[in-house]
Amino acid sequence: MTNNQPHITAENIAECVSRFRSQKPHVHCITNSVAQNFTANVLLAAGATPSMTVAVSEIGSFVEMADALLINLGTLDPERIRAVNIAAERANQLTKPWVLDPVFVQASTSRLELAKFLLGKRPSLVRCNAGEGKALFGDGFDPSDLSKLKTAQVSALALTGKEDRVVVGEQSMSVLNGHQFMDRVTAMGCALTAVIAGFMATEEDASLAIASALVLFGLAGEVAGKRSNGPGSFAPAFLDALHNLNQDEIKQGAKIR
Numbered sequence: 001m002t003n004n005q006p007h008i009t010a011e012n013i014a015e016c017v018s019r020f021r022s023q024k025p026h027v028h029c030i031t032n033s034v035a036q037n038f039t040a041n042v043l044l045a046a047g048a049t050p051s052m053t054v055a056v057s058e059i060g061s062f063v064e065m066a067d068a069l070l071i072n073l074g075t076l077d078p079e080r081i082r083a084v085n086i087a088a089e090r091a092n093q094l095t096k097p098w099v100l101d102p103v104f105v106q107a108s109t110s111r112l113e114l115a116k117f118l119l120g121k122r123p124s125l126v127r128c129n130a131g132e133g134k135a136l137f138g139d140g141f142d143p144s145d146l147s148k149l150k151t152a153q154v155s156a157l158a159l160t161g162k163e164d165r166v167v168v169g170e171q172s173m174s175v176l177n178g179h180q181f182m183d184r185v186t187a188m189g190c191a192l193t194a195v196i197a198g199f200m201a202t203e204e205d206a207s208l209a210i211a212s213a214l215v216l217f218g219l220a221g222e223v224a225g226k227r228s229n230g231p232g233s234f235a236p237a238f239l240d241a242l243h244n245l246n247q248d249e250i251k252q253g254a255k256i257r
Helices: 010-023 034-044 059-065 078-093 109-119 130-137 146-151 180-184 188-202 205-228 233-246 248-252
Strands: 028-029 049-053 066-071 098-101 125-128 154-160 164-168 170-176
Touching: 010 188, 010 205, 010 248, 028 034, 028 059, 028 188, 034 049, 034 146, 034 188, 059 078, 066 078, 066 188, 078 098, 078 109, 098 109, 098 188, 098 205, 109 130, 125 130, 125 164, 130 154, 154 188, 154 205, 164 180, 164 205, 170 205, 180 205, 188 205, 205 233
Parallel strands: 028 049, 028 066, 066 098, 098 125, 125 154
Antiparallel strands: 154 164, 164 170
16 A cells, blocks of 8 residues: 555445446447447446447547547557547547557557557546556656656556556555456457546546446456356356446455555
């Protein structure tokens, strides 16, 4: 536990999940083609509403209609590249939360350059793994180095892995929920970022919003892991758990520090 840890309890998280489900946020997702179907199903199971268009002619209208925006760089084609720029600008104009998922930015220069360009548009959150974070923020990347994150114009960071780290301003905390099968299902991380976006639309406290999404997601994975024999049976069990988890289960199962 760190001195700058936000005061967030399992009860706070359960209440945040309840508000999310009652408000049913609409999340518009510009995401990779592999992730679209699963991401939509995850949002629906969690209690949100998804939309997925990347058409340049209508992306601004969809962002205006939505409560939050996901920009995922998993699939980069000319249409998506144009769409993400329009969408980020529109979200900023409307002061709507938008999150950046810099998928595989370590794989190509063009992908990394686009991600850094989008950082300049001040996303509400960056969700990445350690490899992506190192490529995006430099070799000395450390989520506890708040000065470096401020220099990179990142107001909130969710670094996911065996232990998920949440950094918002001067505060940081960890979420330890999850299951090993989550790494064996395509688009699990992409869908997580979409869920976080929805939580940021329904909860003003960014630390609480991000932590609540991570706990709900990870706890659903733990429940699904007990009911499945492998990744094939895990995916539908995960959707069921995401939909069915109740407040008491969240309070008892949240692993935060």
